Amino acid sequence: MKKIVLLFCLLCLVSLVFFGCGKKEEASVIQVAVCATSPPNMFEENGKYQGMDLEIFEGFCKTRNRQYKITSYDWQGMLGSLIGKQADVAFSAISITDKRKEVMDFSKPYMDNTWNLVSIKSKNIVFNDLAELKKYTIGYPRGMAYSGFIKNKLEPEGVYKLSDVKMYPTYNEVLADLKNGKLDLAFLDGSVASVYSKKMDIQDSYVFTGFDMFGFAFPKGSPLRDDFDRYLAELGPDKLKAIIDKWMK
Amino acid sequence: MALIEVKNLVKTFDGKAVLQGINLELSEGQSKVLMGASGCGKSTLLRCLNLLLSPSSGQIIFKGEDITRPKVDIRKIREDIGFVFQNFALYRHLTVEENATLGLRKLKKMKMKEAVEKATYELERVGMFEHRNKYPAQLSGGQKQRAAIVRALAMDPAVLFLDEPTSSLDPQMSREVVNVINKLFLDNITMLCVTHDAFLAKYISDTIVFIDEGVVVAEDIAEHLFYESTDPRIKQFFMSVIDHR
Amino acid sequence: MTFWNILMILARGAGYTILVTLASVSAGLAVGLLLAVLGTMQHKAVKLFLAAYTYIFRSIPVLVLLFIVFFGLPGIDIRISPFVSMVLSLGLISGAYLAEVFRGAIAAVDRDEILAAEAMGMNRAEIFLYITMPQMFRMAVPGMINEFTSILKYTPFAYTVGIPEIMKEAMSLAAITLRGLEIYLAVGIIYFIIYKLFVLLFMALEKRFRIPGLAPE
Numbered sequence: 001m002k003k004i005v006l007l008f009c010l011l012c013l014v015s016l017v018f019f020g021c022g023k024k025e026e027a028s029v030i031q032v033a034v035c036a037t038s039p040p041n042m043f044e045e046n047g048k049y050q051g052m053d054l055e056i057f058e059g060f061c062k063t064r065n066r067q068y069k070i071t072s073y074d075w076q077g078m079l080g081s082l083i084g085k086q087a088d089v090a091f092s093a094i095s096i097t098d099k100r101k102e103v104m105d106f107s108k109p110y111m112d113n114t115w116n117l118v119s120i121k122s123k124n125i126v127f128n129d130l131a132e133l134k135k136y137t138i139g140y141p142r143g144m145a146y147s148g149f150i151k152n153k154l155e156p157e158g159v160y161k162l163s164d165v166k167m168y169p170t171y172n173e174v175l176a177d178l179k180n181g182k183l184d185l186a187f188l189d190g191s192v193a194s195v196y197s198k199k200m201d202i203q204d205s206y207v208f209t210g211f212d213m214f215g216f217a218f219p220k221g222s223p224l225r226d227d228f229d230r231y232l233a234e235l236g237p238d239k240l241k242a243i244i245d246k247w248m249k
Numbered sequence: 250m251a252l253i254e255v256k257n258l259v260k261t262f263d264g265k266a267v268l269q270g271i272n273l274e275l276s277e278g279q280s281k282v283l284m285g286a287s288g289c290g291k292s293t294l295l296r297c298l299n300l301l302l303s304p305s306s307g308q309i310i311f312k313g314e315d316i317t318r319p320k321v322d323i324r325k326i327r328e329d330i331g332f333v334f335q336n337f338a339l340y341r342h343l344t345v346e347e348n349a350t351l352g353l354r355k356l357k358k359m360k361m362k363e364a365v366e367k368a369t370y371e372l373e374r375v376g377m378f379e380h381r382n383k384y385p386a387q388l389s390g391g392q393k394q395r396a397a398i399v400r401a402l403a404m405d406p407a408v409l410f411l412d413e414p415t416s417s418l419d420p421q422m423s424r425e426v427v428n429v430i431n432k433l434f435l436d437n438i439t440m441l442c443v444t445h446d447a448f449l450a451k452y453i454s455d456t457i458v459f460i461d462e463g464v465v466v467a468e469d470i471a472e473h474l475f476y477e478s479t480d481p482r483i484k485q486f487f488m489s490v491i492d493h494r
Numbered sequence: 495m496t497f498w499n500i501l502m503i504l505a506r507g508a509g510y511t512i513l514v515t516l517a518s519v520s521a522g523l524a525v526g527l528l529l530a531v532l533g534t535m536q537h538k539a540v541k542l543f544l545a546a547y548t549y550i551f552r553s554i555p556v557l558v559l560l561f562i563v564f565f566g567l568p569g570i571d572i573r574i575s576p577f578v579s580m581v582l583s584l585g586l587i588s589g590a591y592l593a594e595v596f597r598g599a600i601a602a603v604d605r606d607e608i609l610a611a612e613a614m615g616m617n618r619a620e621i622f623l624y625i626t627m628p629q630m631f632r633m634a635v636p637g638m639i640n641e642f643t644s645i646l647k648y649t650p651f652a653y654t655v656g657i658p659e660i661m662k663e664a665m666s667l668a669a670i671t672l673r674g675l676e677i678y679l680a681v682g683i684i685y686f687i688i689y690k691l692f693v694l695l696f697m698a699l700e701k702r703f704r705i706p707g708l709a710p711e
Contacts, residue, residue: 033656037669044666047503071576071656072666080561081656084568086576172668176675199672301613327615338610342628342705352614355624386707404614 030061030068030224033087035078037141037170039195040247041093041214044072052191052247053091056110056240057216060231074169076143079104082219089218089228093189095145096215105225108232109213111244114190115146116208120178121201125185130159130206136184139166139174145212146187175200194248250313251276252408252439253298258307260293267293269463270307275408280440281468282450285460286486291443294460295410298441299330312407328356331401335413337393339385345396346372346381349403357404364403371402374436375429391422395429402438409433411442415449427452447475447491459483495671500680503667507660508684511649514577514659515688518584518645523638525589530596530630531622544593551590556648559583564655576655584648588641595637599630632708635700639693646689660684 034054036044042051049070061068073081079094081087082104095113096106117138119125125136138160140146147162154160166183168174171192177183178200185205188196196202218225232240253275260268267290275281283291296302298309300316300323309316316326340348349368353359359367372378375395385393394414401409414430415423427449434440434453444450450457451471459467459474461482467474475487529547532540551559564579574582603626611621650661664681668674 036666039670043670045670047506072653072658072662073656074654074665077565077654077656080565084565084573086564086568086573086656170665170669172665172672172674175672196672299613301609324615324617327613330613332610332613334606334610336606338604338606340607340610340625341604341708342625342632351624352616355620356615384706384708386705 028066030066030089031087032057032068032070033073033078033081033090034070035075035092036072037075037172038093038189038192041189041191042091051092052111052244053093053214053216055243055247056235057089057091059235060228063231063234064227075141079143079217082217085219087219088222088224089216091216093191093214094217095189095212097145097148099148100145100217103220105218105220105222106215107218107225107228109215110232110240111191111214113212113214114207114209115149115212116188116190116193116204117185117206118178118188118193118197118202119185119205120181121203123184125205126203127206130154133160133206137166137182138164138185138187139168139177139183140187141170141174142167144187149208171196175202178202191248251310252279252312253441254308254310255294255298256308256310258294258297258309259305260290260297260302261305266305267463268297268304268307271460271463271465273458273465275439275441277407277439278437280434280438280442280453280455282454282457283441283443283460284445284447284450284457284486285466287445289460290463291460292412295412295441295443299327299332299410324356328352328404329407331404331406331409333394333397333401333409333411333414335416337385337390337397337417339393339396339400341385344382344384345377345388345399348385348396348400352400352404367405368399368403371399374402374432375399389422390418391425394418394422394426398426398429398433402433408439408441411440411444413444413446414442415444415446423449445490447471447487451475459486495673497676497680500667500673500676501684504660504663504677504680504684507658507663508688510652510657510659511646511685512688514580514584514649514652514657515642515646515692517577517581518588518649519642521581521585522588522592522641522645525585526592526596529589529593530600533593533597534600534622548590548593551587554587556583556587557651557654559587560651560655576652576657579655580649580652580657584645588645591644592634592638592641595634595641596630599633599637600626602633603629629708632703632705635696639696642692642696643689646685646692 034042034049036042036049040051041053042049044050057068071087078090078092079100082090093113096109150160150165151162155162168177171188174183174186175196178186193202193204216228251274255271255273258268258271259266271294283294285291293302297304304317307317311326314321340351343351346365346368349371350361350364353364353367354361369378372381375398377392377395377399380388380392380396385396388396411430415426418426423446430449431452440453442453454471456468457471457474458465467478467480467483474483475491478484478487529544532544560579560583563574563583564576567574607625608621611625616624649659652659653661653665660681664677668677671677
């Protein structure tokens with residue numbers, strides 16, 4: 001019996017050493033944090049990470065001759081890893097907000113985003129006047145930038161209260177509730193909505209445009225951010241648009 | 250020179266003096282049995298001799314050394330004293346053989362082969378060889394006590410202490426154990442035994458030491474003490490414990 | 495994509511789940527044992543430490559401790575890898591519970607046997623090593639299996655610190671296929687299989703080391 005315990009402790013030690021030290025890779029490898037649940041910006045298919053954001057970043061790495069390594073987190077873990085400096089960069093359709101700017105640095109915006117309130121086609125919810133929003137239940141993944149928007153803009157104007165929102169782990173769970181009727185409206189990024197509308201019978205009930213943009217996120221004070229901005233400038237708006245259009249098709 | 254010399258040993262518990270000045274001697278090859286009424290201090294005496302209890306005052310000389318002085322090597326002394334308990338106290342997670350070899354391997358640093366050889370010798374002497382791979386839970390009371398004796402003897406002690414070895418056994422098993430200890434007695438093993446079993450005492454003692462209220466009252470051969478004593482305390486005690494047939 | 499495909503993709507994460515579980519169990523055992531040994535000492539300072547430790551680590555939720563270790567400590571410049579953070583957090587907490595299990599098992603060891611060992615000449619350390627521990631482990635088996643099960647069920651938290659175990663595979667897959675029900679059912683099945691395998695392993699081990707007359711309470 002003692003030998004088994006000894007074996008266990010040995011196994012623990014070995015794993016610890018293996019994994020603990022494994023992360024001490026050369027400093028030149030860029031640690032990337034993603035939350036691969038936001039197609040087409042960042043997702044995982046057939047065992048491979050794919051997405052618009054990744055393609056842009058891979059371009060950057062190629063010109064700088066750098067390697068990168070991806071670690072998957074849940075949404076808040078991804079943002080948290082920047083603050084704890086476990087990651088050098090994070091991307092997965094991250095909206096640039098003032099609140100986030102307080103704790104991380106963003107690149108120049110690379111894509112305009114719309115915020116779509118979608119619903120099941122059969123329910124036929126469409127409205128143009130925000131005053132009607134009160135009638136419906138809204139849901140979206142925890143930690144998304146919609147919360148700031150609702151709290152700072154919609155709540156003071158009496159349009160909607162943050163406490164009435166239903167929170168979920170990822171888009172998948174939001175859409176599941178949408179499908180089974182427990183939720184009226186889901187808040188999705190425009191890019192995500194375009195992907196899911198091909199798989200589900202959803203339609204836009206209301207679209208917020210003109211103020212949200214995606215950026216690549218870096219730890220505060222990161223020199224990588226400035227280098228990346230330089231890359232975006234080198235790439236140029238046309239090439240950037242081409243990449244975006246390709247994934248948004 | 251005696252193997253063990255006890256001089257004026259006193260032991261108090263919470264102000265009550267259980268041992269009030271014991272004087273005793275045991276030479277190599279001798280076997281003495283301590284007897285007396287319950288509470289007379291005989292078990293306490295035994296446990297003081299291997300320092301399981303610490304004496305309040307007095308001297309204990311073991312192999313010429315005063316073991317009551319502060320810087321004594323308790324471990325070495327205890328390795329040299331085999332102890333057999335009333336409740337057997339066998340290590341229940343080990344077989345009979347393993348119980349015997351544990352001390353040899355871990356304390357005397359013997360190799361397994363040597364230890365098993367020594368254990369085998371004692372197992373055969375006591376008639377427990379066929380049970381050597383059984384666990385304590387699989388043994389009868391008599392077998393357990395014999396296993397405990399093997400465990401004690403395996404360490405090759407200078408003296409064997411036995412604390413009420415038959416008191417937890419029914420008459421049949423008790424006889425089994427008495428036979429074994431008698432065999433050891435005839436082999437001239439140095440022994441000190443505490444018991445109220447007069448039958449046992451008769452067959453394993455050179456002399457019986459009668460203790461009353463913490464002091465030695467008399468020491469003589471079994472027959473004299475059992476039947477010919479004039480001391481009222483001794484007479485009364487043996488009236489109650491001997492089967493007068 | 496068939497249900498079988500889903501199972502295969504999720505199984506990729508199973509390796510990490512098992513690794514995290516094994517490492518955390520070992521860590522918990524080590525911590526629990528250490529605490530149990532400390533529990534046999536009489537020093538007032540040690541007793542105080544034990545009381546404080548038990549109170550803290552039995553009341554803090556696993557996720558909270560994990561986040562403090564992984565996301566919070568970097569704030570004072572202590573950086574710990576995801577794997578170590580997870581194993582440490584689970585180890586410290588389950589160690590607190592295992593210590594209780596071990597303490598109970600230690601108390602169940604027969605005082606007479608300890609006295610016999612003392613009379614034989616063993617010191618406290620030897621008595622603990624050769625008499626107490628072997629009996630303690632056998633009597634603690636049900637408690638240990640219990641803790642192991644708890645640990646297995648906490649491993650999904652590893653995803654939050656970036657360890658690619660089953661939940662990570664599940665969420666990524668759900669994001670593109672939107673087949674949540676099938677996916678999470680498959681996850682449940684895989685956990686069930688892992689649990690069953692480990693229980694079988696434990697029972698085989700228990701049988702191998704069983705001693706007549708020394709059964710778990």
